[in-house]
Amino acid sequence: MNARQASLLRGRLSACYPGTPVNVTPHSGGATIFIQHDDGYIQLTTGDTPGMVLRMMLERDLRVVDGEAGNGTS
Numbered sequence: 001m002n003a004r005q006a007s008l009l010r011g012r013l014s015a016c017y018p019g020t021p022v023n024v025t026p027h028s029g030g031a032t033i034f035i036q037h038d039d040g041y042i043q044l045t046t047g048d049t050p051g052m053v054l055r056m057m058l059e060r061d062l063r064v065v066d067g068e069a070g071n072g073t074s
């Protein structure tokens with residue numbers, strides 16, 4: 001995942017969880033996501049292709065995050 005994709009993902013997660021601090025750190029092969037909430041936090045690592053848990057968290061299509069031109073893998 002590159003910095004642009006991480007920024008898009010951070011924005012999408014922030015919109016789903018307003019008022020909740022969200023951090024997305026890109027790295028080769030994916031990203032680490034950290035979401036802090038009232039009674040704890042959620043931390044997960046995703047690969048270049050978002051998995052089922054991340055898709056469920058966003059409750060929507062991730063084609064914008066999956067790739068620059070939308071390669072049909074979502």
